Amino acid sequence: MxxxxxxxxxxxxxxxxxxxxxxxxxxxxxxxxxxxxxxxxxxxxxxxxxxxxxxxxxxxxxxxxxxxxxxxxxxxxxxxxxxxxxxxxxxxxxxxxxxxxxxxxxxxxxxxxxxxxxxxxxxxVPARIGDYTDFYVGIHHANNVGRQFRPDNPLLPNYKYVPIGYHGRASSIRASGVPLRRPSGQRKAPQADAPTYGPTERLDYELELGVWVGPGNALGHPIPIAQAADHVAGFCLLNDWSARDFQAWEYQPLGPFLAKNFQSTISPWIVTAEAMAPFRLPQPARPDDDPAPLPYLHDADDQQHGALALTLEACLLTTKMRDAGEAPTRLSVGPATSMYWTIHQMIAHHTSNGCDLNPGDLLGTGTLSAPTRDGFGSMMELSVGGTAPITLPNGETRAFIADGDEIILRATASAPGRVAIGLGECRAMVMAS
Missing domain, CATH: 2.30.30.230 (Fumarylacetoacetase, N-terminal domain)
Known part of the structure; x- marks a missing residue:
């Protein structure tokens, strides 16, 4: 077999x-x-x-x-x-x-x-998505964002022990090409006495890998990590759009809500787990002083083959660039090996308390950023929380995403001696609220 x-x-x-x-x-x-x-x-x-x-x-x-x-x-x-x-x-x-x-x-x-x-x-959207869970396994992204709030201690103590995630909203996932309307919600400026309601001023994209669940498990029956591969059916690209100003106000104490549930965009093709077989890599070794995964999250085969030889990139096409007939400009490019936890560790942890996964459920990896700025997977990182707007080749500047902007995500799997394959485009244009 x-x-x-x-x-x-x-x-x-x-x-x-x-x-x-x-x-x-x-x-x-x-x-x-x-x-x-x-x-x-x-x-x-x-x-x-x-x-x-x-x-x-x-x-x-x-x-x-x-x-x-x-x-x-x-x-x-x-x-x-x-x-x-x-x-x-x-x-x-x-x-x-x-x-x-x-x-x-x-x-x-x-x-x-x-x-x-x-x-x-x-x-x-290819499947009827019953549930959607977004993880936070991109360690460089976690460090970059955490450093903006906790410069001396960007990662919280649990990060290297448990694959962090939250349950998202499946009903608002849309296929590539469907426009995104700028959401409205509550936000509170740092010096303000009370919050205000209105369109987000800090709309962001997140470059993620999506994981499609296969057969799944019965309620109360965890999936052992050695069997997790049997429950991964395929992959896509995922842009988990984020309203950073809403997020900063509402995430205390329970986590993402309106800042995340207004729309997520996926590439419409499911690249099967079988198609990805030639592009398996060993999971990068953890630093010597990092804790080893707990036994339920460790499997030798997963450590040897659980990473993916994928290169992911994010591009931006503004209204001005579109009107001038210019090509999109690349914002970032980096490898999927920036994942601190493997996909199979995500599956094993998700079900470890007996939670049932079903065919067509979607998991997100969380933003995948490279160690260096040219591989950062969100505007939150690229603009340092909006304090250092980036300048585009045509002279425009961006701290976050403007109306009329289109974000385009792509990914290519490649390995020596193999024919490269892609995940297809994941793109959406932002419309005014």
């Missing part, structure tokens, strides 16, 4: 597709095959698979008898939840069938009629 970090013939760098645009595609070569929910023009949404600049209609393939019988019902569902619920060996079987169908020329006549031009289609 293939283990979760092992590769197979679907990852072969020599493999090519008869779909011409898949060759050399920055995100969706045949080695990727992510799952999503799309609607062709004038039609209802259905499950699809991205291949180059095209989308393969999975339900149409099922109706045409191109899938194994056990996969027909999940492929024809109105969301990908049933596919995420499959055990990993069945998801792997689907990946193998798709890989063969899209790479072998004698399958072309059967499969090609079920392809759609991606640019003509509407992409939706």
């Amino acid at each position: 293939t283990r979760w970090w092992e590769t197979d013939e679907t990852h072969d760098p020599a493999l090519t597709s008869w779909v011409a645009s898949a060759q050399g595609h920055g995100d969706f070569p045949i080695q990727n095959l992510p799952l999503g929910l799309f609607a062709p023009p004038g039609q209802e949404a259905r499950i699809g698979v991205a291949i180059g600049d095209m989308i393969l209609d999975l339900a149409a393939c099922a109706h045409a008898g191109l899938l194994d019988e056990a996969l027909v019902a999940p492929a024809c569902a109105t969301t990908v939840n049933a596919l995420l619920a499959l055990p990993s060996h069945q998801r792997r079987a689907l990946r193998h069938r798709l890989s063969i169908s899209l790479s072998t020329s004698h399958h072309r006549a059967q499969v090609e009629p079920h392809l759609h031009v991606a640019a003509d289609c509407t992409l939706h």
